[in-house]
Amino acid sequence: DAMVIQNPRYQVTQFGKPVTLSCSQTLNHNVMYWYQQKSSQAPKLLFHYYDKDFNNEADTPDNFQSRRPNTSFCFLDIRSPGLGDAAMYLCATSSFPSYEQYFGPGTRLTVT
C-alpha cells in the first residue's frame, strides 16, 4: 500500500545532541511537510517542500533544518535539541494542487 513512513517511531536524545528524523513516501507526492505537535494540540507546521523548493515558516527556530534529497525522502534535523523540543514530529505529503494531506505515524522525540 502507498504510504508515508517515519523512522524511528520513538527517539531519545540528550540535551544539545543533534538528532535526525526521517520520512519516506511511496505516494509520489510533490509536497512534503514537517509538523511539530505537543500534547493533543493541533500540529504546528515547521516547513514544507514543494518539489525541491523549501518553504520555512516565519516562527520556526533556526535550530530546525530540513533536507529533501529526492522526491521520496525528507529529513528533519534538530541541531541542538532543548527540553522544549520534546514533541511528536509528523511528516505529511500532498499532491499539489490538492490540499488533502497524508500523514505518517509520527516520531515521538524525548530529550533528556
Added chain:
Amino acid sequence: TQLLEQSPQFLSIQEGENLTVYCNSSSVFSSLQWYRQEPGEGPVLLVTVVTGGEVKKLKRLTFQFGDARKDSSLHITAAQPGDTGLYLCARASGGATNKLIFGTGTLLAVQP
C-alpha cells in the same frame, strides 16, 4: 484572521452516546477537511467538504458544511471506544502555498 475554532475542546462520553463537534471561522473558506488522530498515530483524513450545505456520511459519522461556508460540524452516532482520538478540522491557507490551517482540535474519549 483565519483561525478555526473548534468546540468543545474536550469531550468524554459513554459508549452508545451521540455527539457533535463544531468548527467555526469568521471568514469564508472554499473547502474544509476533517481529520481524526488516534493516540500515538498521525492524523488520518476522514472527509473533504466543498459545497455550502453539503452533507457527507461515513458510516456513523455525518459531516456538514455550513450554507455560508464559514462553519462545519461532525456528528457521531452511537459512539464507540474506537472513535476515541483528536478530531481536527482544517482549511486551505490560500494563496500560492499548499498549506493547511488546522482548527484548535477536539479531544474525544469514549468510555466503554
